[in-house]
Amino acid sequence: MSAQRRVVVTGLGATTPIGGDASSTWAALLAGKSGARTLTEDWANTIPVNFAARVAVDPSEVMERVELRKLDRSEAFALIASREAWKDAGSPEVDNERLGVVIASGIGGVTTLLDQYDVLKEKGARSVSPYTVPMLMPNGPAAHVGLEFKARAGVHTPVSACASGAEAIGYAFEMIRNNRADVIISGGVEAAIHALPMAGFAAMKALSTRSDAPERASRPYDLDRDGFVLGEGGGVLILEEYEHAKARGAKIYCEIAGQGLTSDGFHIAAPDPDGSGVQRAIKFALADAGISTKDVVHLNAHATSTPAGDVAEANALRLALGAAADHVAVSATKSMTGHLLGGAGAIESVFLVKAIQDRMAPPTINIENLDPAVTVDVVRDKPRALPSGDIAALNDSFGFGGHNVVLVFKSVN
Amino acid sequence: MALTQADVLAGLKEIVEEVAGIPAASIELDKNFSDDLEVDSLSMVEVVVASEERFGVKIPDDQVTELKTVGDAVDFIVKASA
Numbered sequence: 001m002s003a004q005r006r007v008v009v010t011g012l013g014a015t016t017p018i019g020g021d022a023s024s025t026w027a028a029l030l031a032g033k034s035g036a037r038t039l040t041e042d043w044a045n046t047i048p049v050n051f052a053a054r055v056a057v058d059p060s061e062v063m064e065r066v067e068l069r070k071l072d073r074s075e076a077f078a079l080i081a082s083r084e085a086w087k088d089a090g091s092p093e094v095d096n097e098r099l100g101v102v103i104a105s106g107i108g109g110v111t112t113l114l115d116q117y118d119v120l121k122e123k124g125a126r127s128v129s130p131y132t133v134p135m136l137m138p139n140g141p142a143a144h145v146g147l148e149f150k151a152r153a154g155v156h157t158p159v160s161a162c163a164s165g166a167e168a169i170g171y172a173f174e175m176i177r178n179n180r181a182d183v184i185i186s187g188g189v190e191a192a193i194h195a196l197p198m199a200g201f202a203a204m205k206a207l208s209t210r211s212d213a214p215e216r217a218s219r220p221y222d223l224d225r226d227g228f229v230l231g232e233g234g235g236v237l238i239l240e241e242y243e244h245a246k247a248r249g250a251k252i253y254c255e256i257a258g259q260g261l262t263s264d265g266f267h268i269a270a271p272d273p274d275g276s277g278v279q280r281a282i283k284f285a286l287a288d289a290g291i292s293t294k295d296v297v298h299l300n301a302h303a304t305s306t307p308a309g310d311v312a313e314a315n316a317l318r319l320a321l322g323a324a325a326d327h328v329a330v331s332a333t334k335s336m337t338g339h340l341l342g343g344a345g346a347i348e349s350v351f352l353v354k355a356i357q358d359r360m361a362p363p364t365i366n367i368e369n370l371d372p373a374v375t376v377d378v379v380r381d382k383p384r385a386l387p388s389g390d391i392a393a394l395n396d397s398f399g400f401g402g403h404n405v406v407l408v409f410k411s412v413n
Numbered sequence: 414m415a416l417t418q419a420d421v422l423a424g425l426k427e428i429v430e431e432v433a434g435i436p437a438a439s440i441e442l443d444k445n446f447s448d449d450l451e452v453d454s455l456s457m458v459e460v461v462v463a464s465e466e467r468f469g470v471k472i473p474d475d476q477v478t479e480l481k482t483v484g485d486a487v488d489f490i491v492k493a494s495a
Binding site: 064066069070126129130134 | 459
């Protein structure tokens with residue numbers, strides 16, 4: 001039997017509420033900047049929450065109008081981040097039948113769906129755009145990227161709400177490991193800042209209502225946290241088989257060494273307070289990567305700033321990592337980016353790759369009073385240096401429906 | 414009142430530029446929508462609906478496939494407006 005195929009990261013791309021690309025986003029993250037703002041749309045004051053985290057650079061600033069009019073906003077994000085990541089990977093020459101795309105979205109083209117429904121009601125069926133279906137389908141972002149790069153090994157879209165982005169990267173990792181492909185463009189995107197999804201999340205009491213200070217609203221682990229801040233954008237990683245990357249002299253950021261997937265079987269939206277699903281996912285991920293808890297030095301938490309979720313996750317981390325949790329620097333970057341739903345696990349994976357590269361854990365901002373129920377080592381206010389040598393870092397992502405995804409990133413010598 | 418060929422061509426140029434991003438100056442009567450102007454079947458639906466709105470005519474779906482060139486569309490719209 002041949003040796004296990006290894007998977008490395010060779011390119012990064014992102015468009016987020018704090019930067020138009022991966023490097024400006026990372027710089028803003030280390031500087032502790034918030035992307036949350038009061039919305040200026042007319043509808044913003046018709047719903048209980050009037051702020052969100054829009055992308056720092058609108059797609060109209062970097063794409064042609066004619067291209068954009070056939071794309072849902074989530075599809076534009078996918079193309080922007082994928083083009084950046086592909087270029088960052090050195091625009092590799094790849095056999096198209098060995099090139100895949102796995103890009104997720106939590107909700108798909110929801111603004112297209114709602115806007116075209118308005119057209120239908122106001123102007124009739126004949127005026128509905130012929131691009132409505134390709135724009136609203138959740139696999140649209142992956143499909144457009146697949147078309148642009150002529151990927152023929154498979155184009156996929158896992159959908160698991162806010163775990164979708166991480167699940168996509170895990171799926172891509174498996175595709176390379178299982179020898180279905182050598183290179184995969186993988187990640188997640190979301191563009192759901194619209195009155196209806198926001199009213200829906202507000203009805204669940206999931207959104208922060210801190211309208212007087214949007215940039216202070218997303219405060220994971222703070223005693224006064226009151227919900228998440230909706231964000232938009234996306235992140236993309238180029239995953240590549242290790243020997244393939246080495247043979248072409250690619251810059252190798254780090255390795256993806258394993259993943260753990262579980263489900264709660266508990267509630268459609270509430271986290272399992274025992275966090276047993278999260279604990280099992282961490283255990284499976286570490287075993288899959290062949291590492292132990294003591295190898296883990298950093299974790300990008302799901303931590304969305306909801307009262308129940310943050311503590312349930314922190315408890316699960318403490319139980320899964322045991323005493324080793326004392327040397328794991330935990331960062332909750334949604335305090336700055338807001339919650340990108342299906343894009344979250346993807347941009348947070350980009351952050352983990354940058355953290356391993358720069359040996360720096362990003363801060364968690366807005367913690368005025370740390371919730372005493374949180375017993376993990378949270379990186380507060382300022383970035384924290386990570387150790388040199390061989391290190392591993394984890395991405396935790398969970399989604400409504402009880403989906404748990406944990407990815408293991410490892411430094412490569 | 415019937416529209417003139419010049420009126421319709423000028424209007425159609427604006428529509429195709431809007432939908433497909435082709436500069437109006439390069440849109441001529443003999444240009445084929447799909448081969449020359451990259452107007453695919455979905456974009457053609459947009460061109461048709463925008464033309465109906467602009468010129469106040471009806472372009473039945475079974476006629477759309479007959480409109481291969483800009484000239485075909487101009488002729489159809491001029492006749493339909495008469």
